[in-house]
Amino acid sequence: xxxxxxxxxxxxxxxxxxxxxxxxxxxxxxxxxxxxxxxxxxxxxxxxxxxxxxxxxxxxxxxxxxxxxxxxxxxxxxxxxxxxxxxxxxxxxxxxxxxxxxxxxxxxxxxxxxxxxxxxxxxxxxxxxxxxxxxxxxxxxxxxxxxxxxxxxxxxxxxxxxxxxxxxxxxxxxxxxxxxxxxxxxxxxxxxxxxxxxxxxxxxxxxxxxxxxxxxxxxxxxxxxxxxxxxxxxxxxxxxxxxxxxxxxxxxxxxxxxxxxxxxxxxxxxxxxxxxxxxxxxxxxxxxxxxxxxxxxxxxxxxxxxxxxxxxxxxxxxxxxxxxxxxxxxxxxxxxxxxxxxxxxxxxxxxxxxxxxxxxxxxxxxxxxxxxxxxxxxxxxxxxxxxxxxxxxxx
Numbered sequence: 001x002x003x004x005x006x007x008x009x010x011x012x013x014x015x016x017x018x019x020x021x022x023x024x025x026x027x028x029x030x031x032x033x034x035x036x037x038x039x040x041x042x043x044x045x046x047x048x049x050x051x052x053x054x055x056x057x058x059x060x061x062x063x064x065x066x067x068x069x070x071x072x073x074x075x076x077x078x079x080x081x082x083x084x085x086x087x088x089x090x091x092x093x094x095x096x097x098x099x100x101x102x103x104x105x106x107x108x109x110x111x112x113x114x115x116x117x118x119x120x121x122x123x124x125x126x127x128x129x130x131x132x133x134x135x136x137x138x139x140x141x142x143x144x145x146x147x148x149x150x151x152x153x154x155x156x157x158x159x160x161x162x163x164x165x166x167x168x169x170x171x172x173x174x175x176x177x178x179x180x181x182x183x184x185x186x187x188x189x190x191x192x193x194x195x196x197x198x199x200x201x202x203x204x205x206x207x208x209x210x211x212x213x214x215x216x217x218x219x220x221x222x223x224x225x226x227x228x229x230x231x232x233x234x235x236x237x238x239x240x241x242x243x244x245x246x247x248x249x250x251x252x253x254x255x256x257x258x259x260x261x262x263x264x265x266x267x268x269x270x271x272x273x274x275x276x277x278x279x280x281x282x283x284x285x286x287x288x289x290x291x292x293x294x295x296x297x298x299x300x301x302x303x304x305x306x307x308x309x310x311x312x313x314x315x316x317x318x319x320x321x322x323x324x325x326x327x328x329x330x331x332x333x334x335x336x337x338x339x340x341x342x343x344x345x346x347x348x349x350x351x352x353x354x355x356x357x358x359x360x361x362x363x364x365x366x367x368x369x370x371x372x373x374x375x376x377x378x379x380x381x382x383x384x385x386x387x388x389x390x391x392x393x394x395x
Contacts, residue, residue, distance in 0.1 A: 002031030004039040004052065004062055009042040014050055017380040019107050020062035026061050029054070035165060036134025038065065040075045042357050044296070051133020053112070057165030063112035063129055075138045078157045082116070082142040085109040094208065094373050099183035100192070102204050103147070107381045113164075116143055117200040119310040122151045125173065125283060126201040128160040140173050148390040151175030155200050170195070182263060184209050188234045191256055202342070203231060205371040205387050206299065209335070211390070213297060214239035216333055220294035223247075223327065225279045225320065230257030232297045232335075232353070237267045241295070247275045247282050283323035296324045298336040305344070310342045314351055317343070321355035325363065328394045337389040345388040352390055362395035 006014075010025035021041065033039065033054050039062060041050040048069030065073045070327050085104045089095050103123070104116035113129025123143055127133050133156070140152050154176060157168040171289035176213050181192045185207060194201035217239035224233045226370075227246035236244050248254055254274050261269055275282060279300070298320050303313035317338060324372075338348045345368070356363045369389030377384040 001037045002029060002033050002037060002054070003048070004029050004041050004054070006041065006043050006049075008044045011049055013117065014041065014067070017067060019052075019112055021062040021064070023059050023061045031103055034232055036130040036132075038131075041383045045108050053129065053134070055130040055164055058130070058163050063131055065110075065112075065131065071354045075141065077141045078111075078138040079137060079145065082111055082139070084147045085111070085116075085373075086146040089374050092373055098185070098374075099206050100185060100190075100202060100207070102372075103143070106384070108376045108384050113160075114139060115200065117199060117202075117204060118147060118149065119181055119194065120175060121149055122153060122181055122192075122194060123147060124153050124155050124194050125198050126158060126200055126341070127154070128158050128164070128168075130164045130166065132311065133161075133164070136173075144174060146188040149362075151177065155194065172373070177182045185231075186214065186235065186238075188238055188267075190231060190234070190260050193256065196252075198228065203228065205339075205375045206231065206337075207372040209337070209369050209372075209389060210235040212369070213295075216335075216391075217241040217244075220333070221245075221292070221329075222291040222295045222297070223324075224297045225283065225324075226298065226300045227257060227274075228253050228299075229369060230260050230274075232299065233257065233272065234264060234267060236295070236297075237261075237262075237271060241266070241271065243271050243273070245273045245275065245293075246389065247279050247339060248279055249276070249278050251276050280319060280323075283320065283327065287323065291327065292329050293327055294329050294332045296328055296332070296334050296336075298324055300337070300338050300339075303317060303338070308342070309340075310347070313340055313343055314347070316372055317348065317351045318355050318358075321352050322358055323395065325356050325359045326359040328361070330394060332394050333366070334363070334392045334394070335369075335389065337387065338391065339387045341383060341386040342386075345385075348388055349390060350379060351390065356392070363392045364395075365390055366393050367391035 007027045050064045052064045098301040113132035115126040152173040192201040214235040216237035222236045222241045222244040224246040371387040
């Protein structure tokens with residue numbers, strides 16, 4: 001058993017139930033410690049505050065498992081925590097019947113560094129912290145017991161692992177993968193590549209936003225930028241879009257998007273156009289060609305992984321939104337997103353507003369959007385609110 005003693009005053013964030021302890025808050029440690037080991041966190045007067053996982057290579061030196069300093073962190077702890085997270089999803093009406101779902105969302109479910117997604121009969125585990133990595137076997141056993149799903153694949157290949165001093169790890173942890181894995185999302189079937197696909201194989205966080213796009217698309221000419229495997233595109237087609245142009249710089253992603261369209265024979269493939277191109281250049285080319293759209297979807301990759309990248313990212317976000325307003329017909333709808341943790345919702349709205357002002361667009365916000373409800377945000381951990389979006393309508 002080892003202890004982590006905080007510097008004076010550094011206990012305040014823990015008392016507000018924020019689970020991160022930064023390097024600058026640590027006065028010293030007592031006892032032998034290896035990465036991922038559980039420590040008791042003490043204030044300067046040695047009053048116990050929490051149990052946390054030690055991570056000597058990260059600026060976040062410890063992540064809290066429990067704010068009960070007497071709580072044992074063992075196999076039973078993970079069994080209870082993962083079962084509780086699964087029950088919370090099972091009781092949510094929006095998630096009822098979903099074949100693709102996030103079961104554990106890190107800090108928001110009291111399990112820092114633990115991401116668990118389910119796609120039908122396959123569970124994908126992503127472990128991004130030293131503490132989560134140490135308890136891999138317990139986590140796998142707990143998720144199998146909580147879900148009854150015997151097929152578990154690991155996708156611990158996030159860049160976050162390098163910050164923890166951990167190597168990337170991927171592969172089967174239990175069972176096997178089906179030859180062709182797909183899920184149905186609001187009536188649209190989508191292939192899931194848990195081995196090579198982005199994140200754990202699919203962007204589950206945009207589920208409800210794709211459903212909203214479907215309701216808005218009827219009769220509209222739709223442009224979907226950064227379309228990846230076509231989630232928004234296929235929902236727009238299902239919603240009755242008159243045409244959908246989808247652009248992405250990844251040829252393999254577009255090939256998967258075409259296969260996804262083929263999985264849905266009820267959709268009119270003649271209304272879909274797929275273009276392999278750089279989105280920034282393609283949008284300028286569309287304007288030069290005189291193309292106009294009634295609905296534009298901008299779901300770019302993470303331009304700002306941290307606040308340090310915010311200024312450069314802001315320029316990129318402004319550019320694509322500026323081009324979108326130029327391509328949008330009067331009365332047209334823009335669905336624009338940022339998944340950058342370094343860009344808050346207030347800054348993002350200012351960026352989009354600045355883009356509209358620069359092109360003389362008169363637009364208003366109809367909806368503010370966030371991640372699906374299986375990606376909750378802990379009230380004490382606002383950093384978890386990474387995905388934000390706006391639905392704007394041009395006058």
